[in-house]
Amino acid sequence: NAGVTQTPKFQVLKTGQSMTLQCAQDMNHNSMYWYRQDPGMGLRLIYYSASEGTTDKGEVPNGYNVSRLNKREFSLRLESAAPSQTSVYFCATQTGNSNQPQHFGDGTRLSIL
Amino acid sequence: AQRVTQPEKLLSVFKGAPVELKCNYSYSGSPELFWYVQYSRQRLQLLLRHISRESIKGFTADLNKGETSFHLKKPFAQEEDSAMYYCALVYYGQNFVFGPGTRLSVLP
Numbered sequence: 001n002a003g004v005t006q007t008p009k010f011q012v013l014k015t016g017q018s019m020t021l022q023c024a025q026d027m028n029h030n031s032m033y034w035y036r037q038d039p040g041m042g043l044r045l046i047y048y049s050a051s052e053g054t055t056d057k058g059e060v061p062n063g064y065n066v067s068r069l070n071k072r073e074f075s076l077r078l079e080s081a082a083p084s085q086t087s088v089y090f091c092a093t094q095t096g097n098s099n100q101p102q103h104f105g106d107g108t109r110l111s112i113l
Numbered sequence: 114a115q116r117v118t119q120p121e122k123l124l125s126v127f128k129g130a131p132v133e134l135k136c137n138y139s140y141s142g143s144p145e146l147f148w149y150v151q152y153s154r155q156r157l158q159l160l161l162r163h164i165s166r167e168s169i170k171g172f173t174a175d176l177n178k179g180e181t182s183f184h185l186k187k188p189f190a191q192e193e194d195s196a197m198y199y200c201a202l203v204y205y206g207q208n209f210v211f212g213p214g215t216r217l218s219v220l221p
């Protein structure tokens with residue numbers, strides 16, 4: 001039972017390159033989220049998906065796109081990477097019911113040169 | 114708008130001393146609140162939730178609606194408590210807002 005799995009764990013990109021971060025869960029949760037974590041700013045929500053087939057913007061969606069491929073998978077795409085997108089990215093899931101916590105993946109450490 | 118504040122970026126205490134990590138929130142509805150902990154270079158893990166009124170690893174947190182606070186407390190800090198702590202508010206069932214985090218450093 002892996003929970004929430006993110007790939008890759010580390011990546012270095014050049015400015016302008018594109019990349020997709022993958023997230024898969026085996027918890028049968030309805031809701032999935034993408035956050036970025038930056039020093040002094042905590043976690044900021046990029047996009048979320050309340051259920052399969054739906055996605056919504058979070059606090060900092062610019063420069064990103066997402067796909068909820070099925071219930072298990074929620075990917076985050078950077079079409080043209082910028083140095084400001086250097087961050088640690090976390091995927092999280094939640095059942096979709098109130099009062100339930102989020103469960104996090106191990107994170108992807110992304111550096112844009 | 115919903116907001117979570119954690120006024121201390123860094124909190125340093127000596128081993129065995131009491132520790133209190135502050136969290137305040139702004140939300141007009143009935144809040145659901147959590148504390149998460151992140152050890153060095155690891156994933157965020159749920160520490161405790163206010164509805165459970167539980168004690169995990171010696172930590173407790175009480176919701177004070179009058180002061181809109183959910184401070185995390187432990188009477189005797191241990192070195193292994195050194196980590197990043199995040200307070201989180203959930204509203205409408207599945208929308209989460211995280212505070213900026215407090216780094217706790219427990220000194221020997």
